[in-house]
Amino acid sequence: MKRTMLYPRDTMTAEERLRAVISLQVPDRVPACPFIYYFAARFAGITVYELWSEPAKYRAAIDRCFEKLGPWDVYYPVNPRCPEVYTFIMPMVARWPGRDLPEDSICQLLEEEVMKAEDYAWTIDLGERWGSLSYIPFFMKMISRAWEHLEDGWRTWAYILPRLAINLAGWRLEFESFKRRGSTVLYGFLPEAAFDSFSLARGLMSFVRDCRDRPAEIARAAEALTDGYYFILRLVTALMGVPRVEIFLHRSSNDFISPKTFDELSFPSLKALVERLVASGIQCVLHCDGNWDRNLERLRELPAGNCVAQFDGPTDIFLAKQVLGDRMCIMGDVPPDMLVLGSPSEVDEYCHRLIEEVGKGGGFIMGAGCEIPPNANPENVKAMIESVARYGYYGTDRVTASRAVAAGFADQLTERSGTGE
Amino acid sequence: MDDEARLVKAMGDLEEEEVLALVGEMLSAGIEPLRIIEMCRQGFDVVGRRYEQREYFLSGLIISDEIFKSVMELLEASECFRPSESEPLGKVVLGAPLGDVHDIGKNIVATLLHYSGFEVVDLGVSVKPSQFLAAARSSGAGVVGISALITMAYEPLRETVAAFEREGLRGKVKIMLGGGAVSQRVCEFAGADAWSRDASDAVRFARKFTGGEE
Numbered sequence: 001m002k003r004t005m006l007y008p009r010d011t012m013t014a015e016e017r018l019r020a021v022i023s024l025q026v027p028d029r030v031p032a033c034p035f036i037y038y039f040a041a042r043f044a045g046i047t048v049y050e051l052w053s054e055p056a057k058y059r060a061a062i063d064r065c066f067e068k069l070g071p072w073d074v075y076y077p078v079n080p081r082c083p084e085v086y087t088f089i090m091p092m093v094a095r096w097p098g099r100d101l102p103e104d105s106i107c108q109l110l111e112e113e114v115m116k117a118e119d120y121a122w123t124i125d126l127g128e129r130w131g132s133l134s135y136i137p138f139f140m141k142m143i144s145r146a147w148e149h150l151e152d153g154w155r156t157w158a159y160i161l162p163r164l165a166i167n168l169a170g171w172r173l174e175f176e177s178f179k180r181r182g183s184t185v186l187y188g189f190l191p192e193a194a195f196d197s198f199s200l201a202r203g204l205m206s207f208v209r210d211c212r213d214r215p216a217e218i219a220r221a222a223e224a225l226t227d228g229y230y231f232i233l234r235l236v237t238a239l240m241g242v243p244r245v246e247i248f249l250h251r252s253s254n255d256f257i258s259p260k261t262f263d264e265l266s267f268p269s270l271k272a273l274v275e276r277l278v279a280s281g282i283q284c285v286l287h288c289d290g291n292w293d294r295n296l297e298r299l300r301e302l303p304a305g306n307c308v309a310q311f312d313g314p315t316d317i318f319l320a321k322q323v324l325g326d327r328m329c330i331m332g333d334v335p336p337d338m339l340v341l342g343s344p345s346e347v348d349e350y351c352h353r354l355i356e357e358v359g360k361g362g363g364f365i366m367g368a369g370c371e372i373p374p375n376a377n378p379e380n381v382k383a384m385i386e387s388v389a390r391y392g393y394y395g396t397d398r399v400t401a402s403r404a405v406a407a408g409f410a411d412q413l414t415e416r417s418g419t420g421e
Numbered sequence: 422m423d424d425e426a427r428l429v430k431a432m433g434d435l436e437e438e439e440v441l442a443l444v445g446e447m448l449s450a451g452i453e454p455l456r457i458i459e460m461c462r463q464g465f466d467v468v469g470r471r472y473e474q475r476e477y478f479l480s481g482l483i484i485s486d487e488i489f490k491s492v493m494e495l496l497e498a499s500e501c502f503r504p505s506e507s508e509p510l511g512k513v514v515l516g517a518p519l520g521d522v523h524d525i526g527k528n529i530v531a532t533l534l535h536y537s538g539f540e541v542v543d544l545g546v547s548v549k550p551s552q553f554l555a556a557a558r559s560s561g562a563g564v565v566g567i568s569a570l571i572t573m574a575y576e577p578l579r580e581t582v583a584a585f586e587r588e589g590l591r592g593k594v595k596i597m598l599g600g601g602a603v604s605q606r607v608c609e610f611a612g613a614d615a616w617s618r619d620a621s622d623a624v625r626f627a628r629k630f631t632g633g634e635e
Contacts, residue, residue: 095522106573108522204525208483258478294475314601314618337604340572373572 004182006071007389014073015184018365022244022283022329023305026362030355030392032385033074033186033331033367038106038374039381040065048106048374049098052080055170059177066181069382074365075178075185081170082163083107084147090192090248091115091142091201106374114145115201117210120217127224134228135191142201172240187285188240189233192248193273194222195266199251207251211261222269230276237282245277246285253290255314262295271301278303285331289370290314296323304328313369321358330358331365334384339368339376344383351387359392366392424450425460432464433471435481437488440464444495454496461492465536469621479529482620486532509540511631512562516548517600518569518577526600527568530623534566537624539631550577550584557585557594564630566623567613568600575602578611586612595630599623 003013011028012020020027041051044061051058058079066072080086083096092109095101101108119141126134143160144152150159175185192200198218199207210218233245251257252266274284284307286299291314299309304327311317311332320330333354338346351366358364366388372381422430424447431439440461447457468485471477513534517527524546531541542560544552548567557565565585567578578598585591598608598616608616615626 105520106571108571110522111525204479205483208480209487211480212484254475254478256479258480261478261480335604336572336602337575337606340575341606341610375572375575 004180006073006182009389009393013184014182015179018074018184018186021363021365022308024326024329024363026394029394030359030388031073031365032388032392033076033365034069034072034381034385035076035078035368035371036062036065036381037078037371039372039376041104042374043068043378047097047103049103052083053098055079055081059174065381066183069378069385071181071183072385073183073388075175075183076367077171077174077185077187078190078371079167079171079174081167084143084150084160085164085167087143087146088139088160088164089190090250091139091146091197093146109200111203111205113201113203113206114142115198117202117206117214120198120210120214120221123221124217124224127221127227130228132227132231134225135232136228138225138228142197168236168239175240175242185240185242185244187244187246188237188242190246190248190287191229191233192250193252193266194225194229194269196249196251198222199256204251204256211257211265215261215265218265219268222265223272226269226272226276229273233273233277233282234280243281244283244285246287247274248287248289250287250289252295253288253292253314254294255290259294259298263298267295267298267301274302274307278306283307285310288312288315293319296320299324300327302328308365310365310367311369317354318357321360321364325358325361325363329363329365331367332358333367333369335369336371336373336376339380339384340373342377342380344377344379347380347383348387348390351384352391355387355391362394424452425456428457428460429464429467432461432485432488433467435468435477435484435488437484437491440488441491441495444492448495448499448501451501454499454501457492457496461489462536462538465489469533469537469624473619473621479620482529482533486529486536489536510538511564511627512540512542512560513564513566513627514542514544514553514556514560514562515566515568516544516553516556517546518567518574518581519547519549520577521569521571521574522546523568523570523600526570526620527566529620530566530568530599533620533624534627537627539624539627550581553581554584554588554590557590563594564627565594565596566627567596567598569598569602569607570600572602575607575610578607578613582612595626597623597626597630 017027017031038048040061041048044064046057051061091114093112095108097103097105126137130137140156141152144150144156150156178185237243252262277284286309288309289312293316307328308331309328313333313335317333428443444457465485472482515527515531531543534541542556544556553565582596585594596613598613603616
């Protein structure tokens with residue numbers, strides 16, 4: 001197979017580069033992985049509704065970003081072609097563009113109780129009875145409660161499963177097109193971790209009470225779903241041809257729960273799942289939203305050289321490098337407000353620092369703090385993506401060279417603003 | 422340690438059973454319900470301080486709110502309960518900006534402000550600039566708090582502050598921003614007076630803006 005290089009100085013393909021950073025080896029340069037979806041709609045002049053309901057428009061919008069702002073190494077896919085499929089990953093009530101919201105709105109998730117307190121016992125039982133198939137009935141029940149037009153039972157299964165299959169087939173085609181252009185794909189599937197799924201499905205207020213009143217049930221229910229998670233992740237990653245998963249951890253940060261609650265209720269099932277996945281050759285990207293400063297030590301227990309910790313800004317990414325850098329790859333974290341309201345030179349300066357400090361010795365992926373905001377300034381997005389080619393090459397003279405490039409880029413920006421570009 | 426000190430400590434330690442037992446004993450001993458509320462409020466301040474110092478987390482704030490509500494139910498059920506007639510420290514209008522329907526952060530700030538002695542006018546989510554204006558006018562609030570979780574809210578934040586400017590209310594009303602999407606850069610962009618991602622800072626700002634101690 002032809003080895004396509006994205007930039008003339010590259011000596012690795014995007015897939016080789018990504019594998020190198022995850023396994024904590026030094027690649028030829030830092031890879032870039034912008035988390036683009038809503039932004040693509042705005043950039044291409046279409047609505048979010050069109051982005052997610054018309055596959056051709058989604059493809060054209062992402063292609064436009066790639067052509068005008070890229071190239072970049074790693075495709076970060078978020079493309080639910082059917083709203084209910086979204087709930088197969090995040091069990092929450094959703095307000096959907098084009099259905100409940102104007103077509104150009106972003107999707108918004110509501111803190112409503114789709115999981116009941118007694119469902120912990122049901123989930124434990126489900127794990128015992130359904131074993132490796134338990135993920136599917138758990139989420140089917142949540143889907144039927146999150147969407148008014150669906151009822152619990154076989155009708156929901158009949159509605160969701162064909163749509164899920166179509167969605168996966170579409171993703172597989174998208175992945176192939178990205179690989180053909182020389183990029184690679186971050187993951188083959190993207191579940192929310194069990195503990196975090198319970199938090200989303202119960203609603204924060206109820207879940208906090210649960211953590212106080214029924215901690216043992218939460219831990220057992222999360223553990224009971226581990227076989228189900230493992231099975232579906234192995235299956236879908238094999239179907240997608242990408243041996244990596246993204247595990248969302250929206251509710252395990254120190255913003256929501258104490259390190260003690262994390263240690264006792266969230267981490268055990270996460271660790272069990274990650275260890276099994278890694279043992280079967282699947283690497284894990286942990287999507288760590290919020291502040292994780294006090295959970296970082298615990299993450300060291302995960303298998304070394306097989307995980308990525310993605311941070312979105314509140315976590316001190318420079319501290320994360322010190323604590324975790326010898327155990328896992330780090331990804332992030334250009335702040336969303338900088339991408340929207342800052343200037344290209346500010347973005348460039350911050351990315352340069354990320355590459356110098358967090359990228360030191362490898363083990364770093366350039367990314368935004370979570371997603372690229374829909375209203376980000378395209379010039380800022382471009383500056384972020386381009387920074388890896390500007391400063392990200394590894395070599396003995398790297399630091400001196402990148403500082404010289406930075407000075408040159410600053411002059412270039414001054415000239416651009418001076419000529420009114 | 423006397424009962425009052427024990428109550429403050431139990432509230433600060435989030436020991437619900439002990440709090441409720443102490444409140445029951447104090448009611449039986451004829452202690453004024455308003456005095457009991459004051460002790461619980463002092464305990465709530467301890468919770469707030471521990472949250473600021475990262476000893477407690479969001480979950481601790483939510484649990485303290487639960488305990489306070491249970492205390493209020495006990496007190497309201499007692500024969501000698503009379504609602505407080507004391508003046509609030511000030512009035513605060515709260516809401517999420519137009520286009521943003523997330524309300525967890527706003528609700529927690531509302532709870533903190535309420536138990537810290539402020540009267541809160543909660544406008545809910547996706548609030549138009551004109552609604553913030555109208556509420557500030559009708560309530561006479563000196564502080565408006567806006568909680569934003571998405572970057573699409575930046576423009577509505579700026580429009581809201583601009584609406585207060587246009588109507589000549591900016592000198593009388595301080596505007597504070599909160600939520601995961603705000604920062605110093607956003608505060609400057611919107612023209613607001615203060616910002617924080619930390620819910621307990623909202624109380625500090627409100628005290629400062631209404632002329633009290635921070």
